[in-house]
Amino acid sequence: MNEQGPARPVRAHARRNREKLVAAALAEFTRTGKDVPLDSIARAAGVGIGTLYRHFPTRDALVLAAYEHEVDQVCAEAKDLLAALPPDRALREFMGRLASLLVTKQHMSEALRSGGTEGAYSKVYATIDTLFTAGVAAGTLRSDMETADVARAMGGLLRLDAAGDWKGQAERQITLLMDGLRTGAPARAAGHEPER
Structure with a gap:
């Protein structure tokens, strides 16, 4: 038997344990x-x-892993949004889902402020870029802006008052x-009003 044979189940078992811990942490942190x-x-x-x-x-480290898992979920949903909706509406829906994530996970913010969120931010930025670029290509979003402008403008979502009317x-x-x-945007200029 080669030495690598037994290592695979251990790694798979360790991965499952990590996934169970992240899921349990999310449930407990939320509750x-x-x-x-x-x-x-x-x-x-x-x-x-x-x-x-x-x-x-x-x-x-556990808080950060739980947060990154949630970010991964929201970003993964963007592909389905883009398949089901015009790009501008997909971007709007993504923003709403991101706002919900940011508010419901505010109790994790202290740990997140300590650093290590660059990976999560990069995923969110890449998702914004995908949705925004698709909107520009479809003519439903203006082309004189850049993804960085959109991401900066969305920064206000970090300041929603979870105790107030955050929605x-x-x-x-x-x-x-x-x-x-x-x-x-070209589509709007041509008289095609977007749905809100």
Whole structure:
């Protein structure tokens, strides 16, 4: 038997444990907040606390992994949005989903501020770029802007008041941004008004 044979199941098992820990952490963070005891997360995942610490040596590492998982989900959904909707509406829907993620995960923000979110930001930026570029190509979004402009303008979504009417705040901000991105777009100039 070669030495690599037994290693594969161990890696697959370790990957499954990591996935279970991230899923349990997401559920517990959402239900209780980021200060939930780590042994509760390990128990919910069906693993020991040592397994948790092997994968995530600090609470912040676990919070970051859970956040990145959520970002991956929202960004992956963008492909389906683009297949089902005109690009400008897909971008608007993505912004709404991102706003929801940012608000519902605000309790993780302390750990996220400590760094390490570059990968998540890069995924969000790439998704914005894909949606925005498709909108420009379809003529439903103006072409004199750049993806970086859109990403900076979306920065206000980070400041939504989770304790207040964050859905209303997000809707108004997204409407304002989309109106600006659609103004002067070739399809609009030709009299094809976009749906809101």
